[in-house]
Amino acid sequence: MRTKQAAPEAERIDPEARSPLFEYVRYTEFKRILGQIALSLDKEGYNSITVLSELPEEGKTFFASAIALGYSLLLERRVLVVNTASHAQYRSLLHQRVFQNGTWSGGTAGPARGGPPSPPPDAAAGAAGSDPLRLGIDLISPFDDGASDLPVSSDFQLGKYIESLKNNYDLVIFDTCALSANNKNNMDPVVIARQSDTAILLTSWRSMDPGILSRARERLKHWNIRLMGTIFNSGVKAEK
Amino acid sequence: MEMADGWSSPGAVEAEDTLNLREIMGVLRRHALIIFLCMAICVALAILAMKVVPRKFKSVAAIDIKNSYFELPLLSDFSSVHDPSEMASEKSALIRAALDDAFLDQLGNRFGLFKAPPGSPAHRVELEALRSRIDWMSTSPTSYQFSAVLNDPSRAAEMNRAVLAQVKDRFVETRQKSILQYRASLKRELDALGIAAGGAEPGAVATGGADLASEELAELERRIQALKSQYTEDHPMVVALVRRAELLRKMIKNPGGGAGTAQDGASPRREALEGGSARSPKSEIYGELFKKVNYLDVVLELEKDRSVVPYFDVIEEPSIPVSPVFPKLKNFLLAGVIGGGILSGVLIGFLELRRTAEISPQEISAAFGVPLLGVLPYLNSRQDRVIEARRGDELNEAILPRRS
Numbered sequence: 241m242r243t244k245q246a247a248p249e250a251e252r253i254d255p256e257a258r259s260p261l262f263e264y265v266r267y268t269e270f271k272r273i274l275g276q277i278a279l280s281l282d283k284e285g286y287n288s289i290t291v292l293s294e295l296p297e298e299g300k301t302f303f304a305s306a307i308a309l310g311y312s313l314l315l316e317r318r319v320l321v322v323n324t325a326s327h328a329q330y331r332s333l334l335h336q337r338v339f340q341n342g343t344w345s346g347g348t349a350g351p352a353r354g355g356p357p358s359p360p361p362d363a364a365a366g367a368a369g370s371d372p373l374r375l376g377i378d379l380i381s382p383f384d385d386g387a388s389d390l391p392v393s394s395d396f397q398l399g400k401y402i403e404s405l406k407n408n409y410d411l412v413i414f415d416t417c418a419l420s421a422n423n424k425n426n427m428d429p430v431v432i433a434r435q436s437d438t439a440i441l442l443t444s445w446r447s448m449d450p451g452i453l454s455r456a457r458e459r460l461k462h463w464n465i466r467l468m469g470t471i472f473n474s475g476v477k478a479e480k
Numbered sequence: 481m482e483m484a485d486g487w488s489s490p491g492a493v494e495a496e497d498t499l500n501l502r503e504i505m506g507v508l509r510r511h512a513l514i515i516f517l518c519m520a521i522c523v524a525l526a527i528l529a530m531k532v533v534p535r536k537f538k539s540v541a542a543i544d545i546k547n548s549y550f551e552l553p554l555l556s557d558f559s560s561v562h563d564p565s566e567m568a569s570e571k572s573a574l575i576r577a578a579l580d581d582a583f584l585d586q587l588g589n590r591f592g593l594f595k596a597p598p599g600s601p602a603h604r605v606e607l608e609a610l611r612s613r614i615d616w617m618s619t620s621p622t623s624y625q626f627s628a629v630l631n632d633p634s635r636a637a638e639m640n641r642a643v644l645a646q647v648k649d650r651f652v653e654t655r656q657k658s659i660l661q662y663r664a665s666l667k668r669e670l671d672a673l674g675i676a677a678g679g680a681e682p683g684a685v686a687t688g689g690a691d692l693a694s695e696e697l698a699e700l701e702r703r704i705q706a707l708k709s710q711y712t713e714d715h716p717m718v719v720a721l722v723r724r725a726e727l728l729r730k731m732i733k734n735p736g737g738g739a740g741t742a743q744d745g746a747s748p749r750r751e752a753l754e755g756g757s758a759r760s761p762k763s764e765i766y767g768e769l770f771k772k773v774n775y776l777d778v779v780l781e782l783e784k785d786r787s788v789v790p791y792f793d794v795i796e797e798p799s800i801p802v803s804p805v806f807p808k809l810k811n812f813l814l815a816g817v818i819g820g821g822i823l824s825g826v827l828i829g830f831l832e833l834r835r836t837a838e839i840s841p842q843e844i845s846a847a848f849g850v851p852l853l854g855v856l857p858y859l860n861s862r863q864d865r866v867i868e869a870r871r872g873d874e875l876n877e878a879i880l881p882r883r884s
Contacts, residue, residue: 273854280853303856441848448839457848469853472841 265310273471274310277440280468281411286437288402288412289468292429293442294456296418299473300442301325304415308377317410318376322402324427325417378409398427399435412436419459420452430463438468444476511828518827519820526816527809535804539636540627541644542796545571547622549655549791553717553782554703554775568621575616575624578650579643584610591630591639614643623795633801640798648792655791656783663776670769673762692767697728699771716788720778 264270281287291300291307301323308319406412414436416429433439441460447453460467508515550561550570561567588594588610596602613629626647628640704721711718783789845852 267857269854269857273856276853299856306856440853441850443841443844448844450839453839453844453847460848467848467850469851470841470845470848471853471856472844473856475856475858 261306261309262313265306265313270306270310271314274307274314277307277468278311278315281438284438284468286468287406287410288414288436288438290414290416290429290433290436290439291442292416292419292433292439292460292465293444293447294419294452294459295444295447296421297476298418298442298444298446299476300418301415303440303442303471303473304413308411308413311411312376316376318378318408320378320380320402320405320409320412322398322412322414323379323381324398324414324429324432326426396431398432402435419456430459430465433465434463438466440468441470442473443470444473446476507828507832511824511831514827514831515820515824518824519817522820522823523813523816526812526819530807530809530812533807534631536629536631536806537633537636537801538627538629538805539633539640539798539801540625540796541640541794541798542619542623542625543644543647544623544793544795545651546791546793549651552659552775552779554778555772564621568618571624572618574650574654575647578647579611579614581607583646587639587642590642591635614639625796626798628798629805637798637800644794644798648789649786651792652783652786652789656780659776659780663773663780666769666773666776670766670773673766673769692763692770693728693731695767696771696774697725697732700725700728716782717778720782724774724778 265274277289281289291304293300304321308321311317311319402412414432416432417426419429421429439460441456443453447456459465547564547567550567561570584607585598588606593610594603594606596606614626615629616624616626619625626640626643628636628643630636630639700721704718704725707715707718707721713719713722841852841855
């Protein structure tokens with residue numbers, strides 16, 4: 241697996257020209273959701289969460305990104321985002337563009353392949369740093385851009401790998417592919433969810449169908465996935 | 481509604497479920513604006529149509545055709561129609577016959593309703609259209625109501641008047657024709673008996689022997705007495721009978737004279753009449769027939785003036801309508817409301833069918849047995865492009881920080 245390295249100094253962004261996601265996480269509705277999740281996780285003592293959805297394109301990546309950004313920016317916590325889906329290029333760019341600009345700059349070369357990343361700097365020091373955009377977010381993606389093959393047992397190995405990293409982060413977020421997806425190149429979201437402390441089910445107008453939701457419920461129940469709650473993404477429209 | 485796997489979806493509508501009042505009210509509330517707009521538009525269109533469509537006025541009249549039409553005052557066996565329903569059918573048939581194509585043609589030309597050349601299929605259509613403008617119906621066994629519709633009130637009344645006149649003429653002509661036919665057959669019978677009745681023209685004085693004249697006179701006097709008990713001396717029937725009686729008295733006084741006295745050809749008649757002191761059966765028959773012919777002449781004389789027809793009365797003169805029968809405001813308003821209701825119903829049905837099943841986020845959470853953590857907001861600004869995760873290029877543009 242590869243970890244993304246911190247952006248070089250020359251690519252620092254104008255602090256005023258932030259992406260819309262930075263504004264989104266400051267909206268009241270989202271902050272309430274963030275607070276609810278943080279409270280639930282803290283109460284249960286969980287620090288890893290998997291974002292699930294029955295159908296593709298319901299906003300899992302967006303939600304994972306927003307939660308990660310919210311945790312880092314608003315709650316000043318360290319977050320590790322693990323991308324377990326072979327997204328199309330634009331989605332991997334989502335992770336890269338958002339988080340690359342916010343990763344810590346500790347270490348010049350970054351972690352060796354297969355090894356753990358460098359520990360993050362002290363959060364307080366980071367917050368008091370001169371760069372107000374420094375975010376405590378790391379991104380792990382088993383997929384290279386354009387890669388199509390994946391070792392067969394990588395989803396089962398991921399849990400052990402992340403276990404070794406969990407102490408470095410306040411929260412680990414697993415971004416997965418859809419439960420209904422049948423793609424051998426993806427890591428199975430059920431396997432991933434069982435290896436995390438809890439999961440959040442994302443629904444939207446697309447999956448607002450009794451049949452679809454029944455299948456999701458049966459799947460989660462059958463595989464004994466611990467659900468923390470559901471989130472409804474009102475921004476994703478139903479299929480025409 | 482309980483579906484498979486325990487999902488409950490109160491808002492979803494399945495074929496086997498019945499809609500409850502709350503759901504219906506919810507749908508109506510949701511689409512109240514559509515309902516209001518559709519109603520308003522349709523009512524406005526209806527009012528506009530009302531201003532544009534040509535107005536129609538209906539003139540109404542009523543007549544009474546007595547059953548005495550089928551009788552003669554002096555002859556009881558004139559008509560074979562005695563049953564009231566049969567009489568009503570006869571009258572209806574006569575009215576229908578009066579409003580024939582020839583009359584409608586003349587009426588249409590008089591009121592300028594025809595544009596197509598006569599004899600063409602279009603003219604036929606215009607004729608039928610004119611026929612549909614004229615309506616009549618029976619309001620009682622003897623009364624009938626007539627109506628005529630035109631785009632001008634006074635013209636409608638005039639057309640109705642023309643229809644009534646035509647109906648009256650038809651009734652009078654038919655009756656006179658019947659009387660003349662009856663009289664002609666009686667004359668033939670008299671000729672067959674070898675006796676010329678004389679007086680070929682209606683109203684001509686028929687002659688006969690003194691005995692016959694006396695008999696007729698006696699009969700006439702009896703009739704006059706009977707009529708005087710009902711009517712005054714000035715009654716036309718009484719006057720006609722009295723006049724006839726005077727003629728007969730003159731004949732009796734002067735048996736050799738009198739108009740139309742038969743010459744040699746009357747000899748066989750005279751023999752039949754005067755042969756023998758006892759009256760022969762032939763003379764009896766002759767007497768009866770002769771009497772009837774005279775009575776028929778009296779009736780024809782009485783009914784010569786078509787302006788006074790005892791069996792035909794106009795109960796209600798053709799009215800000049802004040803308000804149009806079409807269009808009527810309340811009918812058009814109702815049509816607008818109904819049209820708006822149908823249109824809004826179709827639109828609402830289409831919109832409701834497009835909606836996904838009414839499952840709320842709370843119900844989803846409840847079905848999974850977990851809490852609803854929240855609803856991600858949909859921001860109606862450029863930030864909504866962040867949420868549109870389907871279009872990669874736009875997403876990149878949304879997520880990418882602006883480079884300074």
